[in-house]
Amino acid sequence: MSASDVLVLAEIQREALADITHELLTAARSMAAATGGEAVVVALAPDGSRFAPALGAADRIVLVDDPRLAAYAPGPYLAALEAVVAAERPRAVLIGATSIGWDLAPMLAARLDAPLVTGCKEIRVEGGALGVTASFCGGKMMAEARVAQSPAVLMVLPGSFRPATESGKAVVERRTSPVPLEAGPVRFEEFILPEAGDVDITQQDILVAVGRGIQQKDNLELAEELARTLGGAVCASRPVVDQGWLPPTRQVGKSGMTVKPKLYLAFGISGAPEHQEGMKASDLIIAVNTDPRAPIFDVAHYGAQIDALELLPALVEAVQARKG
Amino acid sequence: MNLVVVVRQVPDLIEPLEVSASGTALDYETASFVVNETDDHALEQALLLKESGGGTVTVVALDYGEVDNTLYTAAAKGADRIVKIARADDTPPSPAASAAAYAQAIQPLGPELVLVGIQAHDELDGVVPPLLAARLGMPYVGVIRGVKRGPEPGAVSVCKEFPGAVMARLSVRLPAVLGILGAEQPPRYVPVSRIRAAMKTAKFDEVAGAAPPPASRVEVCRLYPPPSGARAEMLSGTESELAARIAEILAEKGLLK
Numbered sequence: 001m002s003a004s005d006v007l008v009l010a011e012i013q014r015e016a017l018a019d020i021t022h023e024l025l026t027a028a029r030s031m032a033a034a035t036g037g038e039a040v041v042v043a044l045a046p047d048g049s050r051f052a053p054a055l056g057a058a059d060r061i062v063l064v065d066d067p068r069l070a071a072y073a074p075g076p077y078l079a080a081l082e083a084v085v086a087a088e089r090p091r092a093v094l095i096g097a098t099s100i101g102w103d104l105a106p107m108l109a110a111r112l113d114a115p116l117v118t119g120c121k122e123i124r125v126e127g128g129a130l131g132v133t134a135s136f137c138g139g140k141m142m143a144e145a146r147v148a149q150s151p152a153v154l155m156v157l158p159g160s161f162r163p164a165t166e167s168g169k170a171v172v173e174r175r176t177s178p179v180p181l182e183a184g185p186v187r188f189e190e191f192i193l194p195e196a197g198d199v200d201i202t203q204q205d206i207l208v209a210v211g212r213g214i215q216q217k218d219n220l221e222l223a224e225e226l227a228r229t230l231g232g233a234v235c236a237s238r239p240v241v242d243q244g245w246l247p248p249t250r251q252v253g254k255s256g257m258t259v260k261p262k263l264y265l266a267f268g269i270s271g272a273p274e275h276q277e278g279m280k281a282s283d284l285i286i287a288v289n290t291d292p293r294a295p296i297f298d299v300a301h302y303g304a305q306i307d308a309l310e311l312l313p314a315l316v317e318a319v320q321a322r323k324g
Numbered sequence: 325m326n327l328v329v330v331v332r333q334v335p336d337l338i339e340p341l342e343v344s345a346s347g348t349a350l351d352y353e354t355a356s357f358v359v360n361e362t363d364d365h366a367l368e369q370a371l372l373l374k375e376s377g378g379g380t381v382t383v384v385a386l387d388y389g390e391v392d393n394t395l396y397t398a399a400a401k402g403a404d405r406i407v408k409i410a411r412a413d414d415t416p417p418s419p420a421a422s423a424a425a426y427a428q429a430i431q432p433l434g435p436e437l438v439l440v441g442i443q444a445h446d447e448l449d450g451v452v453p454p455l456l457a458a459r460l461g462m463p464y465v466g467v468i469r470g471v472k473r474g475p476e477p478g479a480v481s482v483c484k485e486f487p488g489a490v491m492a493r494l495s496v497r498l499p500a501v502l503g504i505l506g507a508e509q510p511p512r513y514v515p516v517s518r519i520r521a522a523m524k525t526a527k528f529d530e531v532a533g534a535a536p537p538p539a540s541r542v543e544v545c546r547l548y549p550p551p552s553g554a555r556a557e558m559l560s561g562t563e564s565e566l567a568a569r570i571a572e573i574l575a576e577k578g579l580l581k
Contacts, residue, residue, distance in 0.1 A: 013486060014486075014490070071492075072492065073494065074464060099467045099484060099485055099486050102442060102443075102466050102467050102503070103464070103465060103466050103503075106451035106453075106454040106455065107457075107464060110454055114541075115449065115540070115541035115542050116449060116451070118443075118447065118448060118449075118450075118451065119448065131545075134448060135550070136445060136446060136447070136448045137335070137337060137341055137350075137445050138337050139550065140337055140549060141350070141548070141549060141550075142547070142549070142550050143544050143546070143547050144544070144545045144546040144547075144548075145448070145542050146542075146543045146545055147541065147543070148541070148543075149541045184463060185496060185497035186463050186465045186494055186495070186496050186497075186500070187494060187496075188493075189493040189494060190492070191486075191490055191492055192483065192491040194488070194489035194490065206579065230579070242365070242510060244509060244510055247489075248489040249489045255467070255485045255505070256487070256489060257487075257488060257489065262579060263574065263579050284573075284579070286573070287556060292558075293340070295550065297558070298551075298555060298556070299555065299556075300555065301555065301556060301557065302557050302558075302570070302573060303556035303557070303559065305558065305560075306563060306566060311566055311567060314563040314564050314566070315566075315571065317564075318568050318571035319571050319580060321571070322571045322572070322580055323580050
């Protein structure tokens with residue numbers, strides 16, 4: 001253990017290691033190289049050794065085995081993580097900006113009275129401090145910040161670092177939780193999987209995506225018509241699903257689906273980091289938005305600054321004309 | 325059920341965001357404010373819980389960013405009580421300072437359930453709901469989409485959202501703080517006439533703000549808008565010209581079959 005180590009929380013969702021873990025390891029390795037410490041990953045799960053082979057980019061793999069960590073609940077997870085951080089006393093704790101991370105990172109920071117930065121995209125070691133570039137305001141503002149106090153708790157936006165492929169020392173340390181883990185007032189009951197029957201947007205080659213700019217449910221028909229013309233399907237960003245206009249199975253982004261179609265046409269989507277996370281690997285992205293500063297244009301290959309509702313019918317006609 | 329909802333004002337992202345002269349903070353003087361979207365969902369969820377099984381809904385807000393309009397709207401939607409926390413200036417305090425102020429105002433209310441939007445988009449160095457839970461000494465869970473009473477007395481059943489449209493159902497023993505991502509249904513529409521009526525009848529309980537906590541340990545050195553259109557090749561023209569050009573690109577890429 002060393003005050004120059006960088007600790008990564010391995011994210012385990014439904015018995016699988018989430019990709020963000022490998023991205024966090026890249027960041028941790030780079031930071032540890034600058035601090036002279038180690039990249040340490042902690043996995044909270046019963047029989048965590050099954051995840052160790054995939055965590056080889058770390059210098060140390062700390063496995064906290066406890067049956068109460070079988071499914072996520074904030075109480076036991078926080079108690080176990082806090083105990084590991086207290087024992088390791090790292091320079092920083094890296095946690096993904098995920099469903100679990102949005103609970104644990106701020107709760108850990110509150111428990112430790114530690115500084116927290118959300119939306120981290122870049123992390124630098126600057127002498128005794130950490131320099132962080134973070135995104136906020138829905139991706140419309142960036143901040144460069146400096147954190148001197150240890151440990152810093154940094155919530156990292158998925159997609160900010162390439163997944164680690166290097167090998168570390170990968171020393172495995174099995175530990176029982178140093179504190180008794182109790183079920184607590186928040187208890188896991190069950191996973192609810194999406195209902196089968198709807199279109200699987202992860203399997204579509206062409207997606208017509210709509211966001212807040214679609215304005216009202218009736219306008220969805222414009223997108224449906226374009227999707228039919230192109231032989232694709234309609235999907236959406238979170239506000240459209242929040243309104244109940246499309247089911248959650250059509251949502252693209254952090255809390256929805258991750259898609260990689262041949263064509264992603266984004267209409268009236270600003271492109272917050274949470275949305276980009278689910279679509280930026282698409283082969284071809286064409287974005288349409290009235291706001292020239294919309295972050296969606298940062299990941300699009302082509303952009304058009306125009307009202308989606310004006311362009312949609314014209315595009316249906318143009319595509320039909322092209323197809324004859 | 326004694327329900328408390330925290331409502332925050334945030335800069336409207338439809339309008340351009342400006343950086344203050346210091347270069348290290350948002351220029352809130354030029355911003356137009358709207359209610360934080362997830363807080364609006366938190367209010368809706370609280371109203372649904374009240375309607376499904378009784379109770380009271382108290383809305384708590386800090387006084388900045390034209391909050392009165394939002395509070396009158398909350399009253400028109402069905403909030404039973406409004407608590408407004410005084411502010412020395414018209415800008416949002418840090419997440420830690422906000423949480424301290426909310427906790428001081430909420431503690432005497434003795435809530436069974438506190439609902440707060442998972443995040444306000446202008447928060448950078450903290451997340452209010454878990455900080456508030458820590459100050460209230462209550463358990464916390466966030467990224468919640470949907471809350472129901474039960475299954476046993478003194479508990480609620482919540483859905484926590486995971487990737488892939490997967491939900492985890494959790495039981496939460498009360499009292500507790502929940503970070504709301506979405507309500508079970510979209511926030512209700514309320515006609516302007518009812519908001520105007522609320523302006524005449526609704527009363528705000530005004531309370532003093534808490535002493536500010538120590539300064540943030542995160543030093544913001546520079547704020548800047550991200551470079552826009554860094555990758556996109558921007559197309560121009562009328563809608564028919566744009567449509568023709570996009571169709572041409574799709575044809576070139578072999579995407580029209």
